[in-house]
Amino acid sequence: MQISLGELAARLAVPLRGDGGVMVDHIAPLDNAGPGSLSFLGDPAYRVHLAGTHASAVILKESDAADARVPVLLSENPYLTFARAARLLHPEPEVIGGIHPSAVVDPTASVDPTAWIGPLTVLEAGVVIGPRVFVGPGCILGEGVEVGADSRLTARVTLCSGTRVGARALIHPGAVIGREGFGFAKDGERWVRIPQIGRAVLGDDVEVGANTSVDRGTIGDTVIGHGVKLDNHIQIGHNVVIGDHTAMAANTGISGSTRIGRHCTIAGAVGVAGHLEIGDNVHFTGMAMVTRSFKDPGVYSSGIPAMPNTDWRRNVVRFRHLDDLARRVKQLETLITNMNAIREQEAS
Amino acid sequence: MQISLGELAARLAVPLRGDGGVMVDHIAPLDNAGPGSLSFLGDPAYRVHLAGTHASAVILKESDAADARVPVLLSENPYLTFARAARLLHPEPEVIGGIHPSAVVDPTASVDPTAWIGPLTVLEAGVVIGPRVFVGPGCILGEGVEVGADSRLTARVTLCSGTRVGARALIHPGAVIGREGFGFAKDGERWVRIPQIGRAVLGDDVEVGANTSVDRGTIGDTVIGHGVKLDNHIQIGHNVVIGDHTAMAANTGISGSTRIGRHCTIAGAVGVAGHLEIGDNVHFTGMAMVTRSFKDPGVYSSGIPAMPNTDWRRNVVRFRHLDDLARRVKQLETLITNMNAIREQEAS
Amino acid sequence: MQISLGELAARLAVPLRGDGGVMVDHIAPLDNAGPGSLSFLGDPAYRVHLAGTHASAVILKESDAADARVPVLLSENPYLTFARAARLLHPEPEVIGGIHPSAVVDPTASVDPTAWIGPLTVLEAGVVIGPRVFVGPGCILGEGVEVGADSRLTARVTLCSGTRVGARALIHPGAVIGREGFGFAKDGERWVRIPQIGRAVLGDDVEVGANTSVDRGTIGDTVIGHGVKLDNHIQIGHNVVIGDHTAMAANTGISGSTRIGRHCTIAGAVGVAGHLEIGDNVHFTGMAMVTRSFKDPGVYSSGIPAMPNTDWRRNVVRFRHLDDLARRVKQLETLITNMNAIREQEAS
Structure with missing residues (x-):
């Protein structure tokens, strides 16, 4: 999409310094930009590239504006303004309602006419798909699954029976949500499965990465709060509760019945044991091994960094x-x- | 399903104290139970909820029975009795034989008439599906795969050519069993693949979690013993042998040619190096880094728990x-x- | 396939000692071989099995040849010669050109007539499939994906829009290549997604294991060099660059924007933080926690091995x-x- 700086400034509600008629049509880093590029300066480390950039415009803080030789958009949070500008220049494709003829849709499933059901996707009995939802190719939505408005299941997503997904979700290929988790009683030498009759319930604005798994509750639900962002290869055990706006990086695992607070960040390859209580605003650094509850906000770490x-x-x-x-x-x-x-x- | 306490006690073969005519129709925790709930008391920590529970009946040890104000089912192992009761109240749906018209089934595949082959599932040449097997939607079973009686592939399971699955297996979405593992010879600077001509062979009563991978053997087989339970995101390398009734939690990896004994428990995110020998009744705690053989029974650990x-x-x-x-x-x-x-x- | 030792020696270009008319038709380990078996002796630990082997022939170093009682093929690198012999005896099935009628192929996709598109596979608009490519069942190739000659996507591979795969790739089930990675700006309490408009670009001779994920670049590309081998359950973040002929074992994760050199080996369950620079010929041992750049060749380690x-x-x-x-x-x-x-x- 092509847009003038004047219109861009208006839509982002930020001040423009320079020629509002200049057109931009893509984003690029400062040191790899050209005509039509919109770039940004957030991290001061990149400031060296500002004077020489070939970008058509740069988003930056007012305090950095003096060094720029091209039109600038001023923002207190250049990275956030850049994120919004990037979405304007590279919008998600609009969802066109319909059901691909190769999809297998149970007659009792309810699909909003503005939603798209892709090729070779399966909707089982009682599935409810909201307005403007995009269900890509190769997805499987089990009995009674509900997906809220404007959500995107990009491709090959599995939502097991009873799973609830809120509005504006983004779920990536290979994600498996709502499978029966790992619960067994011991009968002498043998394991006997505990039926898992709860659900996996995701709030609004949730993202789930590729090949990430969220198990359903044993009794009661596994709950992923609003705005939670899960990266790839994450394991969320049964009856875990994750507070709103918490983010987790790849390869992390949260064991059953642990509660994570709001606004936490959990870096990659962290392991959190079961039945723990993690407070709000707790931050775990990469590969941390969490074996006890941490209720106070703060940064917690473990592991030995690599050495010769x-x-x-x-x-x-x-x-x-x-x-x-x-x-x-x-x-x-x-x-x-x-x-x-x-x-x-x-x-x- | 609704059932009277009298019938439940008879089917579970445990003593009942109280009115055998009371009906229960679902399971619930002690502190979140209501009319029709069957609950249980295993962990003494939950004993505080016993006197005030609204459950219609509780499974517990005789020593706890005095505190209950509702009918009780007595058991030396309340959790196990609860597991069985829960399965009675929430039975697996019965498998109805048939092949969905959208499935792609090679004419040389043999499907027992009591088995179900779901939509958009592929059975390649020579596949053999036993009685009452449930193959859910989106599964791919390669050439010569065999699946034993009463097994359930819930959805989107991939069994690569030659894989053998025993009876009563439960395999979850995203599982990949029998892929050609990671074996290379070095040719100067380049890697040359070693053909992987063995199989993955699973015993009876095996469970495989979501997005878990079991590689086939290089020469000879990768063997998963009877009653082995694998959680999500587990990696089992080529020619690994896992003894009967061993259980592994999520995110764990077992490198090639390692042998794990019987009745082991391996917690989450454990890494076991290749070519090791792990004895029976060995227990690794979460995130343990296993770099040598442990032949004696015991609990082994490593890692540094998180701290500020x-x-x-x-x-x-x-x-x-x-x-x-x-x-x-x-x-x-x-x-x-x-x-x-x-x-x-x-x-x- | 059956082949005489004489022809085998000729095709492998190695000296034969013994009867060139002896036939072999499969590979087997020294201690589990029989008539028709071709075996090899690489690791001196297996030398004890040499004199008593029932193999029809053994590949070994000249220095070990005296102990053998069967025909031998001499090689300075028996394991490599074995890898090549094994491929001759167990060749990949030939690809027969065609498109399965259940595949969903966009009319603008271009499929070489010598390539195979398997059942229930989706090719979106503009996909380009080269000569002799094998696309197995249940794959999803998004808009504009290109796959080079002689590559094999075994089954259920997801290549997101714009992904480029070179020649002779081998990609395993559950792999997700080119998904939009984990990039967010903070807007007060909420996360705002950064559009990910780069691509994932794989060189020639790349392997990607089961359930492994390679995220696309944010701006610019994620680049996997020629001859790179990725095992199962690996996470490659956005804008990572991996040098030629580097190999990585299962469960490892590389965070965004990190550059890994050529000819590195990264063992299982390693975690590499983001924005680091790892030089050529760097080797990380299993479960290493890499939090800083390592530019010099060498072996680096961390973690505490398990103990009672x-x-x-x-x-x-x-x-x-x-x-x-x-x-x-x-x-x-x-x-x-x-x-x-x-x-x-x-x-x-």
Whole structure:
């Protein structure tokens, strides 16, 4: 899409400095921009590229504007303004209502006439698809699944029976939502499955990444709050509750019945044990191993960053005897205290 | 399904105390139960909810029965009895034999007339499907795959050519069983694939979670024993052998040619290196890093639990020099021993 | 396939010692071989099986040949020669051109007449499929996807719009390539998606494992170099660049905008943070946590190997106070230095 800077400024509601008639039609980074490019300066590290950029316009903070030689759009939060501008220039394709003839749609499914059901997609009995929903190719929506207005299931999404998805969701290929989770009782040597009769319930504005799994509740529901963003390869166990606007990076796993608060960020490959309580505004750094509840806001971490293998080998051997080492230090302290006491006694 | 307590007690073969005519029709937790609810008390932590529960009946140990004000079913293992009762109240839907017209079934495939082949499912040449098997929508069963009686492939399951699945399996969406694993020889700078001509062979009563992968053997088979339960996002490398009734939680990976014993439990996000030997009744806690064989039964662990980021940063810096620290402690010990020796010499 | 040792030696261009008329028709390990088996001896640990093997022929180094009682093929790199021989004995099935009638192919898609499009596969507008490409059942190729000659998408592969795959690729079920990655700007409490308008671009001879995800670039492309091998359950973030002939084992994740060099090996369950620079010939061992750039060739490691749970508990408690422990050792050193100074003073 092509748009003039004047119109762009108006639609983004930000001040423009420069020729409002200049046209932009795509986004590009400062150092790889050309005619028609809209770029932005957020991170000060990229400021070196500002004076020489070939972009047609740049979104930046007023304090950076003096260095620019091209028209600028001023924003207190250039990255956010850029996100919005990018969406204007690269809009999602409009959804055209209809059902592909190769889709297998149960007669009891209800599909809004403005929604699209793609090729080779299956809607089972009682599925309800809201207005302007896009269900891409190869999706499977089990019995009684409901999907709210303006949601996009891009392709090959599996929503198991009873799953509820709110409005404006974005769900990526390979996601499996609402499968029966991992619950067993022990019968002597054997495992006996506990029927999983709850649901997976997703709020509005939720994103679910590729090959991510959200298990249904055992009894009661697994609940993903409004605005929650899940990256790829995430595992959400049964009866987990995730608060609004929490974001999680790839390869992270949350074990059953744990509750995560609102506005948390959980980095990649984090593991959170089951039945824990994580408060609001808690942030876990990458690969953190979370074995207890953290109710207070803050940043929590664990793991040993990589080092040359020879150093690591030496240090790991010592870790195996760390408790012993600590005892020996304690012993040394006692010894020295005693030696000093004797010395003082002798001296007096 | 609705059932009287009298009939329930008879079918579960447990004693009933109270009115056998009371009807129950669903399961619910003690503190969220109502008329028709069947609940249970296993974990003593939930005992506080017993006296006030609105459940119609509770499964519990005889020692807890005195506190209940509603009919009770007595069991030495309330959780197991609950699992069985829950299955009675919420039975799997019966499989109705047939092949959906949109399925693509090779003429040489053999499907038992009591089995169901769902919409948009592919059965390639020579597939054999046993009695009462449920193959859900969107599954792909490659050449020569065999699935035993009463197994359920819920939806979108991929069984690559030659895979064998025993009876009463439960396989979840996104599972990929029998793909050609990760085996290469080095040719100078390039990798040359080793053909993977073995199979993946699953015993009876196996469960495979969503988006879990089990690679086929290179030569010989990858073997998943009877009653093995695999959660979501698990990676099983080529030629791995897993003993009967072992269970693994999500995000765990077992590298090629490792043998895991019987009755093991492997928690989430564990990594097990290749070519190891893990004995029976071995238990790995979450995120354990398993780099050597553990043949003796026991609980094995690793990893650093999360802590406030500032503490972690300080400790991690020290870990980088742990070997050095241990040497310094040794040195101190020598010094003090020497000082004491001198002192004793002087004193004598 | 059956082949005489004489012809095999000729096709592999290696010397044969023994009867060239002997026929082999399959590969097998030394200790599980029989008539018609071709085996190999690479790892000296297996040398004990050489004298007693029932294989019809063995590939081995000249230095091991004396111990063999069967015909041998000599190779400086027996494993590589074995890989090639195995491919001769177990060739990939030939691709027969055609489009299965159940496939949904957009009229603007271009499919080479020698390529195969499997059942229930979707090709969207503008897809280009090269010669002898095999697209298995249940694949989804989005708008404008291009796949180079002789590539194999085994089954249920998702290539999102714009993805480019080079020649001779092998992509396994559940792989999702080119999905819109995890990029958001913060708008107060809410996340606003950054449109992801780049592509995922794979070189020649790339392999992608089951349920592995490669996100498209935000602006510009995510680039997977020639000969790169990705195992199962790998996450490649947006704008990652992976150099030629690098291999990665299962469950590993590479965060956005990180650049990995050529000829690296990254073991299983490694986590690499975003915006890092990893040089050529860097090797990370399993479960390594990579939080900074490593530009020099070498082996880098982290993590604590598993140990008995009781030991681990004790050591972990000490780790929480490692900084404190290090300070106390420093203090002891100072104390002892002072004590020795005093002693020397007193002695003089």
